[in-house]
Amino acid sequence: MTALATFVQVPVTGVVDKGDVAWMLTSTTLVLLMLVPGLALFYGGLVRAKNILSVLMQVLVVAALAIVLWVVYGYSLAFEGGNAVLGGAGKFLLRGVTGDTLIPTPTPGVALPELVFVAFQGAFAAISCALVVGAIAERAKFAAVLLFTALWFTFAYLPLAHMVWAGNGWLLAQGALDFAGGTVVHINAGVAGLVGAWMLGPRLGFGRERLSPHNLPLTFAGACLLWTGWFGFNAGSALAANGVAALAFVNTLVAAATGVLGWSAIEGLWRGRASMLGATSGAVAGLVAITPACGTVGVGGALCIGACGGLTGYWGVNALKRHLRADDSLDVFGIHGVCGIVGALLTAVFSAPGWGGHGTAHHTMGQQLLVQAEGIAVTVAWSATVALLAFLVASKLVGLRVHHDDERAGLDITAHGEAAYET
Numbered sequence: 001m002t003a004l005a006t007f008v009q010v011p012v013t014g015v016v017d018k019g020d021v022a023w024m025l026t027s028t029t030l031v032l033l034m035l036v037p038g039l040a041l042f043y044g045g046l047v048r049a050k051n052i053l054s055v056l057m058q059v060l061v062v063a064a065l066a067i068v069l070w071v072v073y074g075y076s077l078a079f080e081g082g083n084a085v086l087g088g089a090g091k092f093l094l095r096g097v098t099g100d101t102l103i104p105t106p107t108p109g110v111a112l113p114e115l116v117f118v119a120f121q122g123a124f125a126a127i128s129c130a131l132v133v134g135a136i137a138e139r140a141k142f143a144a145v146l147l148f149t150a151l152w153f154t155f156a157y158l159p160l161a162h163m164v165w166a167g168n169g170w171l172l173a174q175g176a177l178d179f180a181g182g183t184v185v186h187i188n189a190g191v192a193g194l195v196g197a198w199m200l201g202p203r204l205g206f207g208r209e210r211l212s213p214h215n216l217p218l219t220f221a222g223a224c225l226l227w228t229g230w231f232g233f234n235a236g237s238a239l240a241a242n243g244v245a246a247l248a249f250v251n252t253l254v255a256a257a258t259g260v261l262g263w264s265a266i267e268g269l270w271r272g273r274a275s276m277l278g279a280t281s282g283a284v285a286g287l288v289a290i291t292p293a294c295g296t297v298g299v300g301g302a303l304c305i306g307a308c309g310g311l312t313g314y315w316g317v318n319a320l321k322r323h324l325r326a327d328d329s330l331d332v333f334g335i336h337g338v339c340g341i342v343g344a345l346l347t348a349v350f351s352a353p354g355w356g357g358h359g360t361a362h363h364t365m366g367q368q369l370l371v372q373a374e375g376i377a378v379t380v381a382w383s384a385t386v387a388l389l390a391f392l393v394a395s396k397l398v399g400l401r402v403h404h405d406d407e408r409a410g411l412d413i414t415a416h417g418e419a420a421y422e423t
Contacts, residue, residue, distance in 0.1 A: 014111035023241035030232025031123035042222025049214040050410025063126040070122040078161040084170035134330030135193025144394040151390035175361030176375040180237040182292025182344045183379040190337025192387035199391040202327035223280035234294040248294040255306030259286015262310025285313030289343035301350025309339045
């Protein structure tokens with residue numbers, strides 16, 4: 001059971017620990033740092049110069065839309081009562097949530113202001129929606145991106161967050177382990193991005209022209225900000241400034257490092273040289289892989305999971321991508337989807353006490369693996385179905401793809417009337 005699962009919808013009393021509050025507010029800020037500027041710069045450097053502003057704009061506005069929807073109804077549907085699949089409507093517009101309402105923390109007798117939890121989880125929802133942008137970059141209509149976001153957030157992200165993290169959630173009741181969002185965030189967004197890439201079709205020139213990143217230093221800066229912000233993403237999911245947060249913090253540190261080394265090693269062996277883009281991608285792959293396990297595995301397990309993330313991420317954005325025949329522009333599925341799946345499965349292995357972990361919900365590793373596989377299957381099926389329907393709705397109402405002439409000219413000018421660079 002994760003720290004997030006301690007949240008229950010009953011009146012809570014307890015002492016508010018100022019250290020916990022300060023850490024959770026800091027963690028929320030770190031998650032926002034991952035989003036803007038981290039993810040925005042990481043994505044922005046990977047596209048062509050004529051599309052960088054469109055990607056920055058999509059990440060920013062998608063995040064803003066998700067945050068607004070979160071406080072209007074998202075928080076309530078994710079965490080307020082309801083049934084095993086979806087929460088209730090009792091806290092629409094944060095009704096009844098004030099600076100005095102509390103939620104429990106893992107520390108007995110210690111509580112956390114509910115508004116802090118609202119903000120922290122809202123940042124999770126925002127970055128999950130923004131991740132999808134990378135798969136459909138350089139050709140999607142701005143209006144279609146926003147409409148898709150609203151639908152996918154409502155019908156995919158919220159139910160899965162409830163099932164995995166709410167006290168009465170279906171997958172949580174099965175014993176699924178997801179400390180900080182391997183299924184809810186990464187597999188969920190990765191699958192949605194893959195569906196979007198199939199629905200929109202490839203970019204003009206894909207497979208015939210070099211669609212190279214235009215500014216790798218921007219991507220490097222974004223990756224470094226992602227790594228920094230990920231400490232809030234993972235360690236903040238402990239909901240307290242305690243030993244579990246410290247464990248998640250160290251695991252996040254070492255998994256990213258072994259992700260870098262794993263990706264660079266296989267790229268060097270396979271291609272004869274290790275690239276900067278590969279090293280930064282390896283860091284993200286290691287971070288994704290450790291996310292579901294960071295609070296339940298030992299440091300040795302984190303080293304292995306991070307390395308596996310780097311290796312499988314390399315496979316995902318190269319061999320698997322060719323087999324899928326999808327122009328996933330910035331490899332959202334290859335990294336977030338694939339490494340999220342690997343991390344969720346390895347959580348069952350390295351959380352076992354015999355492998356240095358801190359225990360699982362089931363007595364045997366085999367049982368826990370089956371439960372983790374069930375969680376992955378539910379996430380993939382749910383996200384893919386909702387994403388397909390959401391893109392179909394967007395296609396009917398506003399159209400998915402910009403005109404080919406606009407795509408050739410670049411979305412910065414044609415969609416937003418601006419240029420990032422003077423020519």
